[in-house]
Amino acid sequence: MQITVNGENNEVKEIEVNLSKLLELRKVESPEMVAVQLNGEFIEMNNYSSTYLKSGDDIEFLFFMGGGSK
Amino acid sequence: MNGFATKSIHGGQLKADVHGSLRMPVYDTVSFEFESAKDINQAFAGRKPAHTYSRITNPTVEDFEQRIRLISGGSAVIAVSSGMAAISNVILALAGAGTNIVTSKHLFGNTLSLFERTLKPWGLEVRYVDMSNPAEVRRAIDENTRAVFLESITNPQLEVADFKAIAEVSSGASVPLIVDGTVTTPYLFRSKEFGANIEVLSSTKYISGGATSIGGVIIDNGNFDWRTSPRLKDWAKKMGPLALLGALRREVFRNVGSCLAPHHAYLHSLGLETMSLRIDKSCSNGLDLAKFLQQHEKIASVNYPGLPDSKFHKIASAQFGKRYGGILTFDLESREACFKLIDNLHLIKRATNVNDNKTLILHPASTIFCEYPDEVLSDIGVRQTMIRLSVGIEDFNDLRNDLARGLALL
Numbered sequence: 001m002q003i004t005v006n007g008e009n010n011e012v013k014e015i016e017v018n019l020s021k022l023l024e025l026r027k028v029e030s031p032e033m034v035a036v037q038l039n040g041e042f043i044e045m046n047n048y049s050s051t052y053l054k055s056g057d058d059i060e061f062l063f064f065m066g067g068g069s070k
Numbered sequence: 071m072n073g074f075a076t077k078s079i080h081g082g083q084l085k086a087d088v089h090g091s092l093r094m095p096v097y098d099t100v101s102f103e104f105e106s107a108k109d110i111n112q113a114f115a116g117r118k119p120a121h122t123y124s125r126i127t128n129p130t131v132e133d134f135e136q137r138i139r140l141i142s143g144g145s146a147v148i149a150v151s152s153g154m155a156a157i158s159n160v161i162l163a164l165a166g167a168g169t170n171i172v173t174s175k176h177l178f179g180n181t182l183s184l185f186e187r188t189l190k191p192w193g194l195e196v197r198y199v200d201m202s203n204p205a206e207v208r209r210a211i212d213e214n215t216r217a218v219f220l221e222s223i224t225n226p227q228l229e230v231a232d233f234k235a236i237a238e239v240s241s242g243a244s245v246p247l248i249v250d251g252t253v254t255t256p257y258l259f260r261s262k263e264f265g266a267n268i269e270v271l272s273s274t275k276y277i278s279g280g281a282t283s284i285g286g287v288i289i290d291n292g293n294f295d296w297r298t299s300p301r302l303k304d305w306a307k308k309m310g311p312l313a314l315l316g317a318l319r320r321e322v323f324r325n326v327g328s329c330l331a332p333h334h335a336y337l338h339s340l341g342l343e344t345m346s347l348r349i350d351k352s353c354s355n356g357l358d359l360a361k362f363l364q365q366h367e368k369i370a371s372v373n374y375p376g377l378p379d380s381k382f383h384k385i386a387s388a389q390f391g392k393r394y395g396g397i398l399t400f401d402l403e404s405r406e407a408c409f410k411l412i413d414n415l416h417l418i419k420r421a422t423n424v425n426d427n428k429t430l431i432l433h434p435a436s437t438i439f440c441e442y443p444d445e446v447l448s449d450i451g452v453r454q455t456m457i458r459l460s461v462g463i464e465d466f467n468d469l470r471n472d473l474a475r476g477l478a479l480l
Contacts, residue, residue, distance in 0.1 A: 006117040030084065033119070035309040035316070042310045062308070063119040064146075064315060065127035 001055035012053070019048035022059065035062040074141055074257055078342045081140035082133045094133035096336045100124050116320075126324050130332040134339045138287050141342070142256040142269065145292025146315035148323055149285060149335060153252055153272020154180055155328035156286035157219075158188075160248060160268055163314065163322045164301050165216035167193025172210045172217075172245075174201040174231070175450055176224035179438035181250070182450070201231040204239050211243045216301065218247045222254040222261070223386070225424065226399050226434045226458045227451040228373050230382035233389060237265025244298040253397055253424060256289075257346050258353075258390045267294035268314070276349055276396075279341025280427030280463070283334040290314045351463040352396035352425065358466050359459065359473070360398045368407075368477050370455065374398035396425050396461040399434075405454040407480055408433050412457070414476035417468055429462040429469055 001017075003010050005026065014021070019038070023031045036043045037060040043051055053059070071077055083094055102121045104110040112118035121127045135147040150156050161184075165171055173185065175198045185196045199206045201220050211218070218240040223230055233249070240247040249266040251259055255276050261269045271277065273285040296306040296313035305313035323329075330338075353376075360374035375386035376394030386394055402408050412420055412431050421430045422437055432438070435447055435454045447453070461469070 006112065006115075030119070035312050037308065042306075042308060044310060060117070062116045064116075064312060064319065065119060065121055065132060 001053070003053055003055065004058045006059075006061055017053050019043060019051045019053070019059075022053065023048070023061075026061070028061065033064045035064070036060070037062070075346045077140045078137065078345060082137040082339065084132065084136060094130055094336070094339065096332050097124075097129045098332050099128075124332065125327055125329045126319065128329070128332050128335070130339075131330050131335040134330070134335040134342075135287075137339055137342055138256075138289065142289050143260070143262055143291070144269070144289035146290040146312060148288045148315065148318050149273070149330040149338075150288060150323065151286065151328045151330055152284050153250070153270065153274060153286040154184060155326075156270035156272070156288045157181060157250065158184060159318055159323050159326060159328060160270055160288055161189060161194070161217065161219075162326065163317045164246065164299060165194055166301065169214045169216045169300075170195035170197055170212070171219055172197045172199055172207060172215055173219040174199065174221065174224060174229070176201075176227040176229050177221065177450075178225050178250070179434075179442075181221075183441070201236060202229065204232070204235040207236055208239045208243075211239070211245055215243065215245050216299070218245055219250070220248075221250040221252070222259050222389075223375065223395055223397070225253060225397060226438075226456065228375055228380075228382070228397065228399060229451075230375055230386045230389065232385050233261070233264035233266060240267075241265065244295075246294045246299065253395050254390060255345065255349065257349050258393050258395065261289075262291040262293060264389060265293075267291055273338050273341075275423070275425035276345055276352075277341050278334075278338050279344065280348060281423050281425070282337045282341065283331075285330050285334045285338050288318065348427065348463050349393070349396070352461055353393040355429075355463065355466050355469060356394065356396045356398055356461040359461055359469060362470050363398075363400050363473070366474075366477060368402065368480055370401040370403060372398065372400045397458065398461065399456050399458050401453060401455045402457065402480070403455065405433070405435070408455060408457050409436075410480055411476050414479045415472050416475070417464070417472040418459075424460040426460060427462050427464075429464060430460040432458045432460075434458050 113120040113122050135149050139147045197210045199210045237247050246267040248268045249261045251269045252272040269289040271287045273287050296302040302313045305317045309316040357376040363369045364372045375382045418429045418431050435452050439452045
Protein backbone atom coordinates (compact mmCIF):
# COMPACT_ATOMS: atom_id res chain seq x y z
CA MET A 1 0.00 0.00 0.00
CA GLN A 2 1.01 3.60 -0.51
CA ILE A 3 1.36 5.82 2.54
CA THR A 4 2.99 9.18 3.19
CA VAL A 5 5.59 9.38 5.96
CA ASN A 6 6.99 12.77 6.87
CA GLY A 7 5.89 14.22 3.55
CA GLU A 8 7.31 11.43 1.38
CA ASN A 9 5.46 8.69 -0.49
CA ASN A 10 6.28 5.21 0.75
CA GLU A 11 5.41 1.80 -0.63
CA VAL A 12 4.77 -0.67 2.20
CA LYS A 13 4.85 -4.31 1.10
CA GLU A 14 3.44 -5.83 4.28
CA ILE A 15 -0.31 -6.38 4.17
CA GLU A 16 -1.03 -5.49 7.78
CA VAL A 17 1.07 -2.74 9.30
CA ASN A 18 0.36 -1.01 12.58
CA LEU A 19 2.19 2.06 13.91
CA SER A 20 4.52 -0.03 16.09
CA LYS A 21 5.59 -1.99 13.01
CA LEU A 22 6.02 1.18 10.97
CA LEU A 23 8.36 2.64 13.63
CA GLU A 24 10.33 -0.59 13.46
CA LEU A 25 10.45 -0.56 9.64
CA ARG A 26 11.66 3.05 9.73
CA LYS A 27 14.40 2.03 12.22
CA VAL A 28 13.33 4.61 14.80
CA GLU A 29 15.80 4.03 17.65
CA SER A 30 13.90 5.71 20.49
CA PRO A 31 10.14 5.49 19.75
CA GLU A 32 9.41 6.98 23.18
CA MET A 33 10.93 10.24 21.94
CA VAL A 34 8.66 10.55 18.89
CA ALA A 35 5.20 12.09 18.66
CA VAL A 36 3.15 10.31 15.98
CA GLN A 37 0.32 11.92 14.01
CA LEU A 38 -1.96 9.93 11.72
CA ASN A 39 -3.87 12.07 9.23
CA GLY A 40 -3.32 15.10 11.47
CA GLU A 41 -4.44 13.42 14.69
CA PHE A 42 -2.05 12.72 17.57
CA ILE A 43 -1.95 9.01 18.44
CA GLU A 44 -1.26 7.88 22.01
CA MET A 45 1.72 5.53 22.31
CA ASN A 46 -0.34 2.78 23.90
CA ASN A 47 -2.55 2.76 20.78
CA TYR A 48 0.30 2.16 18.31
CA SER A 49 -0.14 -1.59 18.12
CA SER A 50 -3.90 -1.37 17.61
CA THR A 51 -3.68 1.37 14.97
CA TYR A 52 -3.45 -0.29 11.55
CA LEU A 53 -2.58 1.70 8.45
CA LYS A 54 -4.45 1.83 5.20
CA SER A 55 -3.48 3.04 1.76
CA GLY A 56 -3.42 6.84 1.54
CA ASP A 57 -2.67 7.42 5.21
CA ASP A 58 -0.49 10.42 6.06
CA ILE A 59 1.86 9.79 8.99
CA GLU A 60 4.07 12.36 10.68
CA PHE A 61 6.86 11.45 13.06
CA LEU A 62 7.93 14.41 15.17
CA PHE A 63 11.26 13.73 16.85
CA PHE A 64 12.25 15.24 20.18
CA MET A 65 15.91 15.74 20.85
CA GLY A 66 16.90 16.23 24.45
CA GLY A 67 15.17 14.83 27.49
CA GLY A 68 11.80 13.82 26.16
CA SER A 69 9.86 10.62 26.53
CA LYS A 70 6.23 9.63 26.65
CA MET B 71 18.91 -0.68 36.94
CA ASN B 72 16.67 0.29 39.84
CA GLY B 73 18.75 2.13 42.42
CA PHE B 74 18.99 5.91 42.46
CA ALA B 75 22.81 5.96 42.61
CA THR B 76 23.11 3.34 39.86
CA LYS B 77 20.85 5.34 37.58
CA SER B 78 22.74 8.53 38.40
CA ILE B 79 26.02 6.90 37.39
CA HIS B 80 25.05 4.66 34.47
CA GLY B 81 22.04 6.47 32.99
CA GLY B 82 21.99 8.97 30.21
CA GLN B 83 24.07 8.30 27.14
CA LEU B 84 21.67 7.56 24.28
CA LYS B 85 24.36 6.64 21.75
CA ALA B 86 27.71 4.94 22.22
CA ASP B 87 30.59 7.37 21.90
CA VAL B 88 32.63 6.92 18.72
CA HIS B 89 35.80 6.49 20.80
CA GLY B 90 34.18 4.50 23.60
CA SER B 91 34.51 7.35 26.08
CA LEU B 92 32.96 6.33 29.40
CA ARG B 93 31.87 9.91 29.95
CA MET B 94 29.78 11.90 27.53
CA PRO B 95 32.30 14.37 26.06
CA VAL B 96 31.73 18.10 26.18
CA TYR B 97 30.33 19.10 22.80
CA ASP B 98 31.43 22.71 22.92
CA THR B 99 29.99 23.58 19.56
CA VAL B 100 27.25 25.86 18.37
CA SER B 101 26.08 24.11 15.23
CA PHE B 102 26.00 20.70 13.57
CA GLU B 103 26.71 19.79 9.95
CA PHE B 104 24.25 18.05 7.62
CA GLU B 105 24.83 16.04 4.46
CA SER B 106 22.19 17.77 2.37
CA ALA B 107 19.72 20.64 2.27
CA LYS B 108 16.94 18.10 2.61
CA ASP B 109 18.51 16.67 5.78
CA ILE B 110 18.75 20.04 7.46
CA ASN B 111 15.17 20.83 6.42
CA GLN B 112 13.97 17.53 7.95
CA ALA B 113 15.86 18.24 11.18
CA PHE B 114 14.37 21.74 11.51
CA ALA B 115 10.88 20.34 10.89
CA GLY B 116 11.42 17.74 13.63
CA ARG B 117 11.13 14.93 11.08
CA LYS B 118 14.68 13.73 11.68
CA PRO B 119 16.32 13.17 15.08
CA ALA B 120 19.31 15.50 14.95
CA HIS B 121 20.84 18.40 16.85
CA THR B 122 20.83 21.60 14.83
CA TYR B 123 21.91 24.44 17.12
CA SER B 124 23.07 24.35 20.74
CA ARG B 125 20.63 27.00 21.94
CA ILE B 126 17.93 24.39 21.29
CA THR B 127 19.61 21.03 21.93
CA ASN B 128 23.16 19.74 22.41
CA PRO B 129 24.45 16.16 22.91
CA THR B 130 26.15 16.85 26.29
CA VAL B 131 23.09 18.68 27.58
CA GLU B 132 20.85 15.90 26.26
CA ASP B 133 22.90 13.34 28.19
CA PHE B 134 22.32 15.33 31.39
CA GLU B 135 18.60 15.67 30.61
CA GLN B 136 18.27 11.93 30.10
CA ARG B 137 19.97 11.24 33.44
CA ILE B 138 17.57 13.58 35.21
CA ARG B 139 14.63 11.92 33.47
CA LEU B 140 15.84 8.52 34.61
CA ILE B 141 16.41 9.43 38.28
CA SER B 142 13.23 11.51 38.58
CA GLY B 143 10.81 9.18 36.81
CA GLY B 144 9.56 12.16 34.82
CA SER B 145 8.43 11.91 31.23
CA ALA B 146 10.27 14.92 29.83
CA VAL B 147 13.16 17.10 30.94
CA ILE B 148 14.65 20.35 29.71
CA ALA B 149 17.89 21.62 31.20
CA VAL B 150 18.14 25.41 31.39
CA SER B 151 20.69 28.04 32.33
CA SER B 152 19.60 28.48 35.98
CA GLY B 153 16.92 27.64 38.50
CA MET B 154 15.33 31.03 37.87
CA ALA B 155 15.25 30.24 34.13
CA ALA B 156 13.43 27.01 34.97
CA ILE B 157 10.72 28.89 36.89
CA SER B 158 10.35 31.70 34.34
CA ASN B 159 10.20 29.32 31.36
CA VAL B 160 7.46 27.24 32.94
CA ILE B 161 5.35 30.24 33.97
CA LEU B 162 5.77 31.80 30.51
CA ALA B 163 4.66 28.51 28.95
CA LEU B 164 1.55 28.14 31.10
CA ALA B 165 0.29 31.62 31.99
CA GLY B 166 -0.05 35.09 30.52
CA ALA B 167 -1.74 38.46 30.84
CA GLY B 168 -5.15 38.25 32.45
CA THR B 169 -4.40 34.95 34.18
CA ASN B 170 -3.15 34.20 37.67
CA ILE B 171 -0.94 31.82 39.59
CA VAL B 172 -1.43 30.77 43.20
CA THR B 173 1.67 30.55 45.30
CA SER B 174 3.05 30.65 48.82
CA LYS B 175 3.81 33.77 50.81
CA HIS B 176 7.08 32.03 51.56
CA LEU B 177 9.33 32.02 48.51
CA PHE B 178 12.99 32.34 47.63
CA GLY B 179 13.70 36.09 47.36
CA ASN B 180 14.46 36.12 43.63
CA THR B 181 11.38 34.01 42.88
CA LEU B 182 9.29 36.56 44.76
CA SER B 183 10.97 39.32 42.76
CA LEU B 184 10.32 37.46 39.47
CA PHE B 185 6.63 37.20 40.28
CA GLU B 186 6.16 40.66 41.78
CA ARG B 187 8.50 42.86 39.77
CA THR B 188 9.07 41.09 36.46
CA LEU B 189 5.89 39.20 35.60
CA LYS B 190 3.23 41.37 37.27
CA PRO B 191 3.86 44.32 34.90
CA TRP B 192 3.12 41.92 32.01
CA GLY B 193 -0.36 41.34 33.40
CA LEU B 194 0.11 38.21 35.50
CA GLU B 195 -1.76 38.24 38.81
CA VAL B 196 0.02 36.52 41.68
CA ARG B 197 -2.11 35.26 44.55
CA TYR B 198 -0.27 34.52 47.80
CA VAL B 199 -1.73 31.98 50.18
CA ASP B 200 -0.80 29.93 53.20
CA MET B 201 0.23 26.59 51.68
CA SER B 202 -0.24 24.82 55.00
CA ASN B 203 -3.95 25.50 54.52
CA PRO B 204 -5.29 23.59 51.45
CA ALA B 205 -8.72 25.22 51.86
CA GLU B 206 -7.09 28.62 51.34
CA VAL B 207 -5.46 27.31 48.16
CA ARG B 208 -8.81 26.04 46.95
CA ARG B 209 -10.45 29.43 47.55
CA ALA B 210 -7.72 31.24 45.62
CA ILE B 211 -8.09 29.14 42.47
CA ASP B 212 -10.53 30.31 39.81
CA GLU B 213 -11.08 29.79 36.06
CA ASN B 214 -8.09 32.00 35.25
CA THR B 215 -5.62 30.14 37.45
CA ARG B 216 -2.86 28.58 35.37
CA ALA B 217 -0.62 27.07 38.03
CA VAL B 218 -0.09 26.45 41.73
CA PHE B 219 3.55 26.98 42.64
CA LEU B 220 5.40 26.14 45.85
CA GLU B 221 8.78 25.04 47.16
CA SER B 222 9.37 21.57 48.62
CA ILE B 223 11.01 23.22 51.66
CA THR B 224 10.63 26.98 51.65
CA ASN B 225 13.79 29.03 51.87
CA PRO B 226 14.52 30.38 54.44
CA GLN B 227 11.32 29.74 56.41
CA LEU B 228 11.75 25.95 56.08
CA GLU B 229 8.03 25.40 55.82
CA VAL B 230 6.85 22.06 54.39
CA ALA B 231 3.42 21.77 52.81
CA ASP B 232 1.33 18.62 52.63
CA PHE B 233 1.81 17.95 48.94
CA LYS B 234 -0.83 15.28 48.58
CA ALA B 235 -3.41 17.67 50.04
CA ILE B 236 -2.34 20.54 47.77
CA ALA B 237 -2.23 18.22 44.73
CA GLU B 238 -5.75 17.06 45.48
CA VAL B 239 -6.92 20.68 45.37
CA SER B 240 -5.00 21.62 42.20
CA SER B 241 -5.86 18.46 40.26
CA GLY B 242 -9.50 18.88 41.26
CA ALA B 243 -9.41 22.25 39.53
CA SER B 244 -7.39 20.93 36.54
CA VAL B 245 -4.55 23.28 37.41
CA PRO B 246 -0.95 22.00 37.21
CA LEU B 247 1.02 21.87 40.47
CA ILE B 248 4.62 23.10 40.12
CA VAL B 249 7.14 22.27 42.82
CA ASP B 250 10.53 23.88 43.22
CA GLY B 251 12.48 20.87 44.48
CA THR B 252 15.90 22.51 44.54
CA VAL B 253 16.73 21.72 48.17
CA THR B 254 15.37 18.18 48.10
CA THR B 255 16.08 16.92 44.55
CA PRO B 256 14.44 13.68 43.37
CA TYR B 257 16.73 11.84 45.82
CA LEU B 258 14.83 13.13 48.88
CA PHE B 259 11.45 13.97 47.40
CA ARG B 260 9.62 11.95 44.73
CA SER B 261 7.41 14.82 43.64
CA LYS B 262 5.45 12.72 41.13
CA GLU B 263 4.39 10.27 43.87
CA PHE B 264 3.00 13.20 45.85
CA GLY B 265 0.97 14.55 42.95
CA ALA B 266 3.19 17.33 41.58
CA ASN B 267 2.90 17.75 37.83
CA ILE B 268 6.05 19.77 37.15
CA GLU B 269 9.25 19.96 39.16
CA VAL B 270 11.73 22.79 38.68
CA LEU B 271 15.16 22.77 40.25
CA SER B 272 18.21 24.91 40.50
CA SER B 273 20.79 22.29 39.54
CA THR B 274 23.41 24.79 40.72
CA LYS B 275 22.98 23.37 44.22
CA TYR B 276 23.25 19.66 45.08
CA ILE B 277 23.17 18.45 41.46
CA SER B 278 26.14 20.41 40.14
CA GLY B 279 28.50 18.60 42.48
CA GLY B 280 28.43 21.24 45.14
CA ALA B 281 28.15 24.63 43.47
CA THR B 282 30.48 24.13 40.51
CA SER B 283 28.33 25.94 37.95
CA ILE B 284 24.93 27.51 37.37
CA GLY B 285 22.07 25.52 35.86
CA GLY B 286 18.44 24.53 36.15
CA VAL B 287 16.06 21.74 35.25
CA ILE B 288 12.40 21.46 34.26
CA ILE B 289 10.80 18.04 34.76
CA ASP B 290 7.37 17.21 33.36
CA ASN B 291 6.19 14.38 35.61
CA GLY B 292 3.86 13.18 32.84
CA ASN B 293 0.75 13.14 35.05
CA PHE B 294 -1.14 16.19 33.80
CA ASP B 295 -3.56 16.24 30.86
CA TRP B 296 -2.30 19.23 28.88
CA ARG B 297 -5.50 19.26 26.80
CA THR B 298 -7.06 21.04 29.79
CA SER B 299 -4.42 23.79 29.81
CA PRO B 300 -5.70 26.83 27.86
CA ARG B 301 -2.16 27.78 26.85
CA LEU B 302 -1.06 24.26 25.85
CA LYS B 303 -4.20 22.68 24.40
CA ASP B 304 -3.08 23.29 20.80
CA TRP B 305 0.29 21.75 21.56
CA ALA B 306 -1.51 18.78 23.14
CA LYS B 307 -3.47 18.21 19.93
CA LYS B 308 -0.18 17.83 18.06
CA MET B 309 1.98 16.19 20.69
CA GLY B 310 -0.24 14.67 23.36
CA PRO B 311 1.67 14.15 26.62
CA LEU B 312 4.73 15.88 25.14
CA ALA B 313 2.83 19.19 24.89
CA LEU B 314 4.77 21.02 27.60
CA LEU B 315 8.06 19.78 26.21
CA GLY B 316 6.99 20.90 22.73
CA ALA B 317 5.86 24.33 23.90
CA LEU B 318 9.13 24.86 25.71
CA ARG B 319 11.60 23.34 23.25
CA ARG B 320 9.93 24.70 20.13
CA GLU B 321 8.78 28.03 21.49
CA VAL B 322 9.43 29.48 24.96
CA PHE B 323 12.80 27.95 25.85
CA ARG B 324 14.07 28.35 22.29
CA ASN B 325 12.87 31.93 21.95
CA VAL B 326 13.93 33.15 25.38
CA GLY B 327 17.37 31.62 24.89
CA SER B 328 17.91 30.08 28.30
CA CYS B 329 20.05 27.11 27.28
CA LEU B 330 22.46 25.34 29.63
CA ALA B 331 26.11 25.55 28.54
CA PRO B 332 27.51 22.14 27.50
CA HIS B 333 30.40 22.50 29.95
CA HIS B 334 27.94 23.09 32.79
CA ALA B 335 25.90 20.08 31.68
CA TYR B 336 29.08 17.98 31.87
CA LEU B 337 29.76 19.19 35.42
CA HIS B 338 26.17 18.59 36.45
CA SER B 339 26.24 15.03 35.07
CA LEU B 340 29.46 14.47 36.99
CA GLY B 341 27.85 15.93 40.12
CA LEU B 342 24.86 13.61 39.79
CA GLU B 343 27.13 10.60 40.13
CA THR B 344 28.00 11.45 43.75
CA MET B 345 24.88 13.39 44.68
CA SER B 346 23.22 10.78 46.87
CA LEU B 347 26.40 10.38 48.96
CA ARG B 348 26.73 14.13 49.40
CA ILE B 349 23.07 14.64 50.29
CA ASP B 350 23.24 11.91 52.93
CA LYS B 351 26.22 13.64 54.56
CA SER B 352 24.69 17.11 54.27
CA CYS B 353 21.47 15.89 55.90
CA SER B 354 23.24 14.12 58.78
CA ASN B 355 25.43 17.17 59.40
CA GLY B 356 22.31 19.36 59.28
CA LEU B 357 20.51 17.31 61.89
CA ASP B 358 23.57 17.08 64.17
CA LEU B 359 24.21 20.84 63.93
CA ALA B 360 20.54 21.64 64.59
CA LYS B 361 20.68 19.52 67.76
CA PHE B 362 23.93 21.17 68.85
CA LEU B 363 22.60 24.69 68.28
CA GLN B 364 19.33 23.90 70.03
CA GLN B 365 21.25 23.10 73.20
CA HIS B 366 23.39 26.27 73.07
CA GLU B 367 22.58 28.99 75.61
CA LYS B 368 23.12 31.88 73.19
CA ILE B 369 20.72 30.55 70.55
CA ALA B 370 17.16 31.83 70.90
CA SER B 371 15.61 29.23 68.59
CA VAL B 372 16.49 26.74 65.85
CA ASN B 373 14.35 25.93 62.85
CA TYR B 374 15.00 22.62 61.06
CA PRO B 375 12.34 20.16 59.86
CA GLY B 376 14.46 17.32 61.22
CA LEU B 377 13.95 18.46 64.81
CA PRO B 378 11.04 16.67 66.48
CA ASP B 379 9.65 19.96 67.81
CA SER B 380 9.40 21.49 64.32
CA LYS B 381 5.75 21.90 63.33
CA PHE B 382 6.69 20.40 59.95
CA HIS B 383 8.62 17.40 61.30
CA LYS B 384 5.83 14.89 60.79
CA ILE B 385 4.94 15.86 57.22
CA ALA B 386 8.62 16.24 56.28
CA SER B 387 9.34 12.75 57.62
CA ALA B 388 6.49 11.32 55.56
CA GLN B 389 7.52 13.09 52.37
CA PHE B 390 11.32 13.10 52.46
CA GLY B 391 12.15 9.68 53.90
CA LYS B 392 13.42 10.98 57.24
CA ARG B 393 16.12 13.14 55.69
CA TYR B 394 15.48 16.83 56.01
CA GLY B 395 17.91 18.63 53.74
CA GLY B 396 20.95 20.75 54.40
CA ILE B 397 19.43 24.10 55.39
CA LEU B 398 18.65 25.28 58.89
CA THR B 399 18.05 28.66 60.44
CA PHE B 400 18.53 29.92 63.96
CA ASP B 401 17.85 33.16 65.78
CA LEU B 402 20.12 35.24 67.99
CA GLU B 403 19.09 38.17 70.19
CA SER B 404 19.69 40.89 67.55
CA ARG B 405 20.83 41.69 64.02
CA GLU B 406 24.10 42.92 65.48
CA ALA B 407 24.70 39.58 67.20
CA CYS B 408 24.04 37.84 63.87
CA PHE B 409 26.63 40.01 62.08
CA LYS B 410 29.13 39.45 64.89
CA LEU B 411 28.75 35.65 64.83
CA ILE B 412 29.12 35.60 61.04
CA ASP B 413 32.34 37.61 61.33
CA ASN B 414 33.65 35.36 64.14
CA LEU B 415 33.72 32.20 61.99
CA HIS B 416 36.89 30.80 60.44
CA LEU B 417 35.87 27.65 58.58
CA ILE B 418 32.26 28.34 57.62
CA LYS B 419 32.12 30.68 54.64
CA ARG B 420 30.27 33.99 54.42
CA ALA B 421 28.52 33.43 51.09
CA THR B 422 25.11 33.14 49.47
CA ASN B 423 24.13 29.78 48.03
CA VAL B 424 22.73 26.56 49.39
CA ASN B 425 23.83 22.93 49.17
CA ASP B 426 27.43 23.69 48.40
CA ASN B 427 29.97 21.10 49.64
CA LYS B 428 31.19 23.88 51.92
CA THR B 429 29.05 25.09 54.80
CA LEU B 430 27.85 28.65 54.15
CA ILE B 431 26.36 31.24 56.49
CA LEU B 432 24.15 34.18 55.60
CA HIS B 433 21.92 36.83 57.16
CA PRO B 434 18.91 36.61 54.79
CA ALA B 435 17.24 39.91 55.82
CA SER B 436 20.27 42.01 54.87
CA THR B 437 21.21 40.07 51.71
CA ILE B 438 18.70 38.08 49.64
CA PHE B 439 15.81 40.10 51.04
CA CYS B 440 17.58 43.46 51.40
CA GLU B 441 15.33 45.13 48.81
CA TYR B 442 12.21 44.55 50.93
CA PRO B 443 10.99 46.81 53.78
CA ASP B 444 10.58 45.45 57.32
CA GLU B 445 6.79 45.09 57.06
CA VAL B 446 7.19 42.83 54.00
CA LEU B 447 9.93 40.86 55.76
CA SER B 448 7.68 40.38 58.75
CA ASP B 449 4.87 39.13 56.49
CA ILE B 450 7.11 36.58 54.78
CA GLY B 451 8.76 35.34 57.95
CA VAL B 452 12.25 36.77 57.46
CA ARG B 453 13.52 38.20 60.74
CA GLN B 454 16.46 40.54 61.39
CA THR B 455 17.55 38.09 64.11
CA MET B 456 17.64 35.09 61.73
CA ILE B 457 20.76 33.40 60.39
CA ARG B 458 20.69 30.79 57.61
CA LEU B 459 23.18 27.97 57.58
CA SER B 460 23.60 25.85 54.46
CA VAL B 461 25.26 22.75 55.80
CA GLY B 462 27.97 21.14 53.70
CA ILE B 463 29.72 17.81 53.83
CA GLU B 464 32.71 18.60 56.03
CA ASP B 465 33.48 16.65 59.21
CA PHE B 466 30.82 17.49 61.77
CA ASN B 467 33.28 18.16 64.60
CA ASP B 468 35.01 20.90 62.61
CA LEU B 469 31.69 22.63 61.90
CA ARG B 470 30.55 22.35 65.52
CA ASN B 471 33.88 23.69 66.78
CA ASP B 472 33.78 26.69 64.42
CA LEU B 473 30.26 27.62 65.54
CA ALA B 474 31.07 26.99 69.22
CA ARG B 475 34.12 29.28 69.01
CA GLY B 476 32.14 31.99 67.21
CA LEU B 477 29.28 31.83 69.69
CA ALA B 478 31.67 31.97 72.67
CA LEU B 479 32.95 35.34 71.43
CA LEU B 480 29.48 36.95 71.45
